[in-house]
Amino acid sequence: MPRPVVLFSGQWADLPLEELAQKVSEWGYQGLDLCCWGDHFEVQRALSEDNYCPKKLDLLARYDLQLSVLSNHRVSQAICDRIEPRHRKILPDYVWGDGDSAGVQERAAEEMIATIRAAQKLGVGVVSGFSGSALWPGVMGYPAPNAEEVAEGLDDFAQKWHPILDVCQEANIRYALEIHPGQVAFDLYSAERVLEVLDGREEFGFTFDPSHFHWQGIDPAEFLRRFPDRIFHVHIKDIALNLNGRNGLLGSYLPYGDSRRGWDFRSPGHGGIDWEAVMRGLNSIGYDGPLAVEWKDTGMDRDYGAEDACKFVKRLDFPRPA
Amino acid sequence: MPRPVVLFSGQWADLPLEELAQKVSEWGYQGLDLCCWGDHFEVQRALSEDNYCPKKLDLLARYDLQLSVLSNHRVSQAICDRIEPRHRKILPDYVWGDGDSAGVQERAAEEMIATIRAAQKLGVGVVSGFSGSALWPGVMGYPAPNAEEVAEGLDDFAQKWHPILDVCQEANIRYALEIHPGQVAFDLYSAERVLEVLDGREEFGFTFDPSHFHWQGIDPAEFLRRFPDRIFHVHIKDIALNLNGRNGLLGSYLPYGDSRRGWDFRSPGHGGIDWEAVMRGLNSIGYDGPLAVEWKDTGMDRDYGAEDACKFVKRLDFPRPA
Amino acid sequence: MPRPVVLFSGQWADLPLEELAQKVSEWGYQGLDLCCWGDHFEVQRALSEDNYCPKKLDLLARYDLQLSVLSNHRVSQAICDRIEPRHRKILPDYVWGDGDSAGVQERAAEEMIATIRAAQKLGVGVVSGFSGSALWPGVMGYPAPNAEEVAEGLDDFAQKWHPILDVCQEANIRYALEIHPGQVAFDLYSAERVLEVLDGREEFGFTFDPSHFHWQGIDPAEFLRRFPDRIFHVHIKDIALNLNGRNGLLGSYLPYGDSRRGWDFRSPGHGGIDWEAVMRGLNSIGYDGPLAVEWKDTGMDRDYGAEDACKFVKRLDFPRPA
Amino acid sequence: MPRPVVLFSGQWADLPLEELAQKVSEWGYQGLDLCCWGDHFEVQRALSEDNYCPKKLDLLARYDLQLSVLSNHRVSQAICDRIEPRHRKILPDYVWGDGDSAGVQERAAEEMIATIRAAQKLGVGVVSGFSGSALWPGVMGYPAPNAEEVAEGLDDFAQKWHPILDVCQEANIRYALEIHPGQVAFDLYSAERVLEVLDGREEFGFTFDPSHFHWQGIDPAEFLRRFPDRIFHVHIKDIALNLNGRNGLLGSYLPYGDSRRGWDFRSPGHGGIDWEAVMRGLNSIGYDGPLAVEWKDTGMDRDYGAEDACKFVKRLDFPRPA
Amino acid sequence: MPRPVVLFSGQWADLPLEELAQKVSEWGYQGLDLCCWGDHFEVQRALSEDNYCPKKLDLLARYDLQLSVLSNHRVSQAICDRIEPRHRKILPDYVWGDGDSAGVQERAAEEMIATIRAAQKLGVGVVSGFSGSALWPGVMGYPAPNAEEVAEGLDDFAQKWHPILDVCQEANIRYALEIHPGQVAFDLYSAERVLEVLDGREEFGFTFDPSHFHWQGIDPAEFLRRFPDRIFHVHIKDIALNLNGRNGLLGSYLPYGDSRRGWDFRSPGHGGIDWEAVMRGLNSIGYDGPLAVEWKDTGMDRDYGAEDACKFVKRLDFPRPA
């Protein structure tokens, strides 16, 4: 049976959920990977209002959409990052507070615990998001952290996330860290390190998005083979390289859509990802969860693209041998 | 006439300068790009002790070495960076102080002004170094800075560096920012932005090191063509890519020399840089300054490699047409 | 709104226009890029017979086809070329006359002025064609023209074309020179030179056909980015490279369809052009004109191919963001 | 025994032969491929002055240089070309005359016969040069010649060259047409055609210069395998491709040395030719003639480069198995 | 008219022919390439039972399927191979007998003659299969056979196959040897040798399966151009390379479907074969026979894949020009 094709709502939070749900259903999607910003899902209301969650589920059911995953990338980013002004734009005011680094980190961690609780109320089994990272500025920067400093940075992550994962365990929810620049794990070997530092606890795994591997030169299928039992969620996002000698992989401060960039995100099937290899990789590890389109493409009409992506993913997901 | 081949002393600061000078001379080098750490060059002593600079010059003269460039990457890194514990290992105690971010930045800026003054006393025309960057964590991280935040970050750089460049102007010294990850300029378009934000002031240009372009997918010769009059200094350092599907360009927290890394530095001529193209690029822009070997190669004996590199660079630097 | 997909009638002039119009309409095209040979469009009759143009427009209207562009590549080729016997086969007898070079060039220029006038009568805003070139034999030949000779060749072009462009200006028609081997502009930098020599006059721009860039090693999207306001018309033609060490890019005198050739034209989507990149390039410069299939493929049934191409181009032309 | 390494004097005709001979000898060359322009070799004087040839041979002998090949590319170009003003700069006045096409062609043919006679007086067994071509403007231009026109163009070549080859036969001299853009043969299949149209007469073969194959995408070693008994002479010239999406293979009217060009000539060993494969190809066909460095490199000092090239070729020419 | 798309039944012999025929018909196939194992086709019954062949043809006719080709790869493998235990699993007991090499070879040859006779009764014009090869273990093994030993091995093949081909000639049936590892012909030049050793007898040609060329680095279209009149049958099977530095082309004893393999078979269109080039190659040689899908893909549901493949091949087979 093919996997459910759902849309990650994060890039659509400018639309009221009801409006998005109607579109998504018409485009052929079978569900949503729901983000915790805009009116899509408000964590504090979910915990404090009894009928908040049932109403959301109801709304989705009216459009025949399942709720596969709850995502809170924005708040989770603040847990291990050194907080800077740019973080303010992704955080609710009550998490930002006075913007002092330690306080923001703490409130962000509390909000993630609240997110887990809210997911439990929704009956969702996977929460997806980021981690932030105290190590990030040194990963490619100068001076590079030495072995001891790396170990300290990863310990800091473990200390901050164990309490959240404890709640996951209790709530029977799995946390899917998206392998992504800016997080403690951004490639294959850093993912190995992160699993080690958590002693491989079972609540913790990954959201796999091949677009972040491609420009780093990593084979996404190889990542799947390396962590067959840790792929908790999948984002379908494409990317095109456009290297011509002048531009580069680090983006030159240029916004998405600027044709001088060395790479840019694309509607699935319109970039360079070898989707056949990705799908066979998912098949070979027995991944049966949703395929969540994360739609980003500055060169294509958004509605057209979301529908096109849904059809593309369905064509892609051929049946495996019995 | 071929350009002088010199050695950047930064990776050799564990050796007393006299010992290094003797070796360097025997290996065939014609001079040094002198770093401001170890006993190689102490900025405060240079300013406070009358015979410090003459003695250094004397020492070099005894080994028939010229002094082309003074380099202070370590201190300059702290000027725009948000200071973290990992910075402590690259700063003199009197710059680090209590480690508070704003204070460290300020003391680092003062030390760079002192470095310029010291260079003046030495009679050196180019100071090479870094800038640090308030923007760096967001370059590949999340959330990316928006256009306004990028502008603010670059303004911050300009504000902090104008006073230093004013001293350069007065002292008739050029500052050569190394295009390097972690700095305000790390690729071609970010270098354009940085020149713009400084209104193209003439004291400011670049240290060109092709190894930092290579893994980003940028053509080093294209960079030279883009900034023909801003190449103030050149580092000769090689790099080898080793992508195999598992590793990646961001290095996975792995130290240099770990065979799992996606790339590693190499003795010049032992990596993937197209040196023929680099040399022709330098010829076509009329660069006549020194070629400074920055020797890093965890897989080769250091003394053997430094001598090998000197010969390599001399072979490479064929005469241009009259 | 997607761009109109039309067929360039030049390769179909063996069919009476009425027969072609019926086919073209059934295949799903929305219009024609009409050539001035065969019975498709006869310039002199258009000028001398009052109802010639209305009848042509009527014919097309019956099949629901718009007339986007009038093309006269054949005659325009003779304006700057040194005339040789092979030109006779592409010229009307009254232009060829006695075949003397200067006379043919002159009569060809007059015929192009007549073509502009005819386009005006038809109500068509763009005339597409060639230029010929006094420089062509020396471009890759021996001895290469020196800088002065290049300048003279381009001046010759400007002198011969200014009068034609003057008529364009008066008639409010734009001339779209196809960037093509054998013309004054055949690649990006030669196109720059040609615009310069015409002082950038606004009636003059380009017909963009990516197939001519591909075998030269030029990125078609780069050309679009370089001349965003000069793309007046677009040909959709594909090409496949087939280099195997024995054949080469200059074609060895071998006719299209000979499997020993180093490259050959192909039905759109059956060759090596990166159409996704071309379409995004057209989107990014805001090109809103027709997409004219120029169908050439010796290995495919012509009728099947033309229909297949129409569907292909429609799928390709996805909506841009609002 | 290694093949003699000689220098083609064509690019050095600004120097008196005596001055060149001295340099060439010091650089390590064993002989010259002598051009018929400058004071290097004057065909008419050679025929009319009894001691002209002995004196030249004497001069070379004083510097221990052999005379391997006599080259007259300039005059031979005019035999089949349609003559244009740019030809004037490569022809002696007595060949150019009034510049009328038919007359120039005829006088050029006579001069080539004189060149053969002069070679005979010198005791040289190979004359190298071009052919010109009536077909050239149509090879990549528009309209392409059809099969009949190609046949006519090649017949024109055969008619014009048979009389010259008759003199070759009588004088026991072989003519080596350089496979080169602008000539009747410019790639593998056109070379096949040219041999056919001459009925394979034995006086006729090729000067092989791999640099002209490289940018066309042709494997030079494959050419050698195809014509094992027709390689009469070899030019050693290198070339570097520099395609970056903007430039192209047809050169954009840009002079050599302009960094925007898609390719440029290089001193041997400094470009992209696979010399190992070329040398093994020459070995496998048993070529035992001279290896003539044709030195062109706008980015390198000429004297340095010529000496460097001589050493390079000697290193390259390893002994074959007995 | 498009070529018939048929399914090779060899991988489906676990299903009774009737069950397969029904499926195949529903999936859109127009016929079968019938294997001589399972209940699909039993050679001895076909010869001994009068109504065996008519019944089979009847069965197929009921599902509107044509019978294009009869295939007996298994038995034909044993004709020239040195027999080993692994052969037992592909041979009927009456061919295996006591397993003694010479006896098995002889009985296999007799069975192939019976297969030809059976094909004649069925009215099928092409029999497809293997040859086995006495030379195979030495092709890549040690010590390699010398020229004499190669000649002996090919003579052995000719001696064993001439009697079978004599029956083919008499029965007006063509034998199509699949170019495949393990056979006397496995690439282009070995196919040339095999045709030579048979003096080019006309009953003998090839089954072309591009998947066996791809991993060997051979261009399938080049093979078609080399043997335009010897392509008697075509298998449509795809293959994907997956080289990552650790695995290799010889497969490491790993079974199909093991993700560590260097290559694996794929459903047509899901691998690396350039089908456009294959189809144009078939067009250019005028091949008009069936396109037989040989379906092997361990990563895809078999029924889904067979239907998907049928649609894929039909889309691929565009009409040629008249």
Next chain:
Amino acid sequence: MPRPVVLFSGQWADLPLEELAQKVSEWGYQGLDLCCWGDHFEVQRALSEDNYCPKKLDLLARYDLQLSVLSNHRVSQAICDRIEPRHRKILPDYVWGDGDSAGVQERAAEEMIATIRAAQKLGVGVVSGFSGSALWPGVMGYPAPNAEEVAEGLDDFAQKWHPILDVCQEANIRYALEIHPGQVAFDLYSAERVLEVLDGREEFGFTFDPSHFHWQGIDPAEFLRRFPDRIFHVHIKDIALNLNGRNGLLGSYLPYGDSRRGWDFRSPGHGGIDWEAVMRGLNSIGYDGPLAVEWKDTGMDRDYGAEDACKFVKRLDFPRPA
């Protein structure tokens, strides 16, 4: 200290050892990897004649050559192979006997035990050779062995080699199986299997020759990283791929030196091996044994090449960091 550079004498057995020793010494080699055929080393005489070994050692000592390794590829090939006529040319008559497979295998095994004993007498610590393989014909052939048959084939190897390795253990000699087509281990994963089936016994490791990996698409450095403690010996042999669409990796029965082959062996440094990566791989695993040039290159004079190779390897072997 650099590793000793030695010559493998196997390709020089046509020369008397004394003659070879003199040459080898003059070329700059420091020793020999001595083969057990020709007069280089006769196993039975070594065991039966008391002064045979001392005399050999004496001879080498006179030319200042060390004896690093004893090699018996020829006899060892026969231990697991099914014996065919082509084996006769590599075996002594007393091993071949009547050529019956089981008997030859047995006698070959005895001869290998004798070889170990002889090595012990010589004081050599490593014996290098092959294994033969009952599995080889099925590795790429048809039908492929199933998992059970693979296991049987490897067990057969273990049974036949355990007694030989027992003697190695007793004699304190290591056996270095060359990873090579035709042996039980020919790539990385098959080498893993072979170590497993021997329970990793310590006397058993590999002779590493990167040329056999290259055409299989395997990264030699990856092999070194996988088996850091099993590299007992190293062959330095180069290889060049020459794929052009017609030829292929399996060699088409063509002898070395035929220019139609898809690959051919080359003198070290004249092919496609990335020697820098190989040398760094050897450094990173701490290999300190000899580097044995195995010289094969049909396109180069043998004596010239052997000397050239010695110099090449010495340049390559740069010192590692302390």
